[in-house]
Amino acid sequence: MKGHQTTYLGLFDEPKGDRPRITGIEIPIIQRDYAQGRADDETTAIRRRFARMLVRAAYGAAGVPQGGVGLDFVYGGVHVRKRDAHEHHLLEPLDGQQRLTTLFLLHWYVASRAGVLDRDAEWLQFSYATRPSARYFAAALREHPLPNEAGMPSAWITDQPWYLYPWQDDPTIASMLVMLDAIHDAALEIAATAEADAAVAWARLRDRAAPKIWFHFLPVADLGRGEDLYLKMNSRGKALTKFEVFKADLEDALTSVLAPTQHQHVIRNFDGAWTDLFWEYEKASRKAAAAAEEAGVRPPPKVTVDGAFMRYIGFLIEVCEWRDRETGRRWSDKEQQHERTLEERARLALVGRGTDDQRAASNRDFFLHAFDTWCQKGEHPTAVFDQLFRVGDVGTGPLPLLVSAAPDLVGICVSSENGLTLPEMLLLYAVLLARQPGREPSKSDLHRRLRTLRNLVESAVIQRKRMPDYLPTVESLVVDGVLDEKQQSFNADWAADQVRVWGLIDQSSAEVRDAVHGLEDHSMVRGRLLSFDLDAATLPRRAATFALVAVPELRDLFGAALLTYGDYSRDVGWESRKRQLGSSELEESWREILTIGSRESMTRVRGPLMELLDDVEARLTAGPTSARDVLTKISLDWCAERESRSHFDWRYYLVRYPGARSKVGQGFYHGEYDAADGGFGYAGLHILHGSHYSAYFSDALLLAAWTDGGLSDVASKPQWYRVNTGMAVRQATVKCAEDGFSVQVPDDADAEIRAAVARVREVYRTSDDGRVLVKQRRSGAGRPIDSEDRVQLCIRLVRDLAGQQPDHATRR
Structure with a gap:
């Protein structure tokens, strides 16, 4: 096979040498549907980048490579068919049908806008053998140019009488409509007047001497081997990764705002030093996985170079958004929780409105520094962070990180499935700031400033919505050593x-x-x-x-x-x-x-x-x-x-009895409290076994009696959810009152428990309504204070109700 460099229009020129004649293109039935209009995030990013690149090449916008845009190889054979007494030399592409379809749509759009669409032109003889509907749709486009006043192509086309209702179910047609809209959007970015600019674009597309969009056409002579060749060619490599798509888009976007030397620096380092940086993490990940497999334990998260790039860049772009105070920029539709792609966010952060956008220029400097600082000084992040931080521990040396899993914050960023926490983001941002050329603090100053930042953020509730406020404080602290409590955000x-x-x-x-x-x-x-x-x-x-x-x-x-x-x-x-x-x-x-x-x-x-x-x-x-x-x-x-x-207040009971102290909860108590009157009272002094009111409660004093009196054999644990059930002793219920304990029995209680309650009321001091009273005395004008240990009284009371007949120390 011999390749021929050509353009889309050049395919239909009079052939030279051994290149076959072509008078039309027909996508063979073995090909899949046109897929560049799919709605998933990865395809959308590829489509937008591809459409923008092609349109800029056609319209002559800045940033297009000097030699034009090359689209690799198009393979296919030419099949001769007779129709209407004429021979048609149809190119049947085995590889490149997606690109050829996009080029057909681009030329139809530009020719329509320029007013030069000729229905008899051979380049318009484009058809699909996969489905009749796709074939008829392509034929309809030949007959109907897009008016300049039409607006969005898909809306105009689907509103025409010649657009057939069944076409809406054809995935190829749906994708073609989406691509036309993407071409239209890209054209609007650079075309001031549709018709005039389209005329220029059409002239550029017709230029064979200095082609603006070109590819290599490789004719396949033996069409009998076409399907075998198709299968081999479509399994010859892997699809582009998300990072490869992102990298191409970013390199393209930065063309318009970086000096040529800087742009070459980015391109060279994406495939060189920056890749080497993350390759070290991938190698470490592979070693850790092998060690985990040998030990029979769960392996750590897998790290790949591409994944590490995307995670680190995601962190940097989010920092740029905070620096710009544009936290909502990440959303294309916040109500629907639709985020912009990272490509879009990177363009907004690093390119912005172009070379005059100072915020974007500052972000670009930060972005490049965040990579170059680990490469130009020959210091891998792992070694740097091992000198700065350690996990836990106290004493001199590296600063302990109290809530991080590892000292290497870059390593956490590129390997953690959940990413960096907000405090870790602030600490990593601080380290990057401290490594800026000409602004590096001394080692002792850096240690103090990072320690102060750690103190402020590691135990605080750091809110994502306030990150734009935190970043200036971090910069002032780390770079200038200034922490003005009146002009800071923590x-x-x-x-x-x-x-x-x-x-x-x-x-x-x-x-x-x-x-x-x-x-x-x-x-x-x-x-x-x-x-x-x-x-x-x-x-x-x-x-x-x-x-x-x-x-x-x-x-x-x-x-x-x-x-x-x-x-x-x-x-x-x-x-x-x-x-x-x-x-x-x-x-x-x-x-x-x-x-x-x-x-x-x-x-x-x-x-x-x-x-x-x-x-x-x-x-x-x-x-x-x-x-x-x-x-x-x-x-x-x-x-x-x-x-x-004989002074028994609430503090005495909590100090004297471990059962009254909070264990499984956050230490929360609930009850009547008056600091001027001694603090908590006795009734309703409840332990909350959790951090919120949907957790279980216990009466602290009843729990002390149950735990320290060993009452589990005769009474239920005083623990409840929502409704205070006290402590059950057979059919009786004991609850704590301010002056003693209430003892309640249901109306249908058996004679044995009724007799036990009656005996209690004879033996213990009780109120008129039957409460068992604890001895108390007043301390000044405050609430009465127990003058006997009510926990011990409760223990005796419960055992008496249970029929164990204790030696009563308290009698009527």
């Missing part, structure tokens, strides 16, 4: 405290700095020291003591001991009826207790915490003992003092 109280911490470190010793960093790195604090006095004289000692007692295995004892120094509960709503104390198991509740609020509001927890730490330190210094023993002794001593004067 929590103002937290930012102000970070400035205070800077001042403390600058005026203190390395010991104080290390103590500050140790506290900031603690998982219960995560960067915010609002619950600690910023006192250089005491901070190192208190930080060391905090590290001893704030550990998971001591969390329950730590919470009990802290409550002995004061009511540190946090108001979380419902007119202070819902409050939070530290959970015995969930660290997150402690992080909320210790870090949410302002320095002023944190007085409620800072005072008790500092006193507790000083007490623990003093007891540890006094003699050989352990942190566990010290915390236990603090609670026991405090409870003994309360017992010595």
Whole structure:
């Protein structure tokens, strides 16, 4: 086979040499339908790029390669048929039918607009053998040029009387209509006057000497082998990947706004240094997969060069949209949740309105820097991030990331199925800013600024809609070292405290700095020291003591001991009826207790915490003992003092009885609360076993009696959903009241339980309506305070109702 370079119109010229004569094109029945008008995202992106490229070449727009647009090879044989006493030399393409169909539509559109459509021209003898409807539609186009005033081609065509209703079900016709609209849209981008510009375009399409759109035609001599050759040719390679489509579109788009040297830099590096960068991640992914297979465990997410490119570019384009404060630009229809393709978003971010668009120019600089910084300095991201960050841990060295799976944020970006979290995006953006030539901070300054940023974002609720506000603050912090609490976008109280911490470190010793960093790195604090006095004289000692007692295995004892120094509960709503104390198991509740609020509001927890730490330190210094023993002794001593004067308030019960403390929930309690009147009352002091009101509840004091009194053999666990069911003892129900306990039995209760209740009312002090009363006394003008331990009273009461006849200490 010998190839011939030609154009679409040139196919129909008088042949030279051994090239066969062609007077028409017929797509053979072995070919598939015309598919470039499909609606899926990948085909849409390819179609728009292809149509734009062809139209720009035809109309002479900027950015077209000097040698014109080449469309590779078109294979096919020429079959001679006799019709109406004439010989027709029909090209039957085996490969290239999609391109030939698009070229037919382009020439029909331009010729129509230019007013030169000749129905007898051989190039219009274009037909489909696949379906009669497609063949008739192509013939109808020959007869009906598109008027200049028609507007969108598909709307005009489908409104014509010659357009047959059954045609709407032909996928080839549907695709041809979509492609015509894409050609029309591309023409409108560059054509000021349709007819005049179309005339120029038609002249360019007719130019054989300097072809603007060309391909190589390879005639197949042996048509008997056509179908075999077709099958081989259509399985010879893979389809273009999404990245290859994106890359071609981006390279094309950047032609109009980059200098030639910059444009060549992009093209060269997409296939060179930038690919090498992500190839390292693909190699690492393959090794990890092989190791996982050998170990018989689930392999990590697979990383490919193309996938890594798309994920990293997706991150960069989203950053550009935030920099432009155009968060809605990613949506083509937000209400319908239709996003623009990444190609479209990249054009808007990096090209914008052209060379005069300063925002787009700034985005291009950032985009190129985000790739080149890892290549020009010869530093792979993995090595760079290993020097900057580490996962967890405390102490000197790389900054601990408290919520990330790995220190390499680029690696997370290109490999994670869920992508970067918003805090990780801000940290990666910060690192990219810090690597800008001429703006690099010193190593120590960078460490401080990244630490401050981590402190502000890792435990915060970062909102995507506010990312445009965060980015300028990140740049000011990382590049200029400035954090103005009044002119920044993060929590103002937290930012102000970070400035205070800077001042403390600058005026203190390395010991104080290390103590500050140790506290900031603690998982219960995560960067915010609002619950600690910023006192250089005491901070190192208190930080060391905090590290001893704030550990998971001591969390329950730590919470009990802290409550002995004061009511540190946090108001979380419902007119202070819902409050939070530290959970015995969930660290997150402690992080909320210790870090949410302002320095002023944190007085409620800072005072008790500092006193507790000083007490623990003093007891540890006094003699050989352990942190566990010290915390236990603090609670026991405090409870003994309360017992010595018969003072049993809600804090006593929570310190004395582990069963009254929150474990599986977030530490939320619900009940009547009045800080001026001693805090919580006794009735309805409920533990919420979760983070919201759809979780289960328990009465804290009943649960203490059930748990610590070992009542599981005689009573149901006092836990309910929505409706308070108290604690069931046979057919009776016990509930906590402000002055004691109510005991209720249904009307149809059996004689045995009725007798037990009657016996209780004879033995215990009861009210007129039958409540079992606990001894109380008033403390000033406040609410009455228990003067006997109601949990022990409840234990005796339940066992008495169960018929176990305890030795009553409380009688009428």
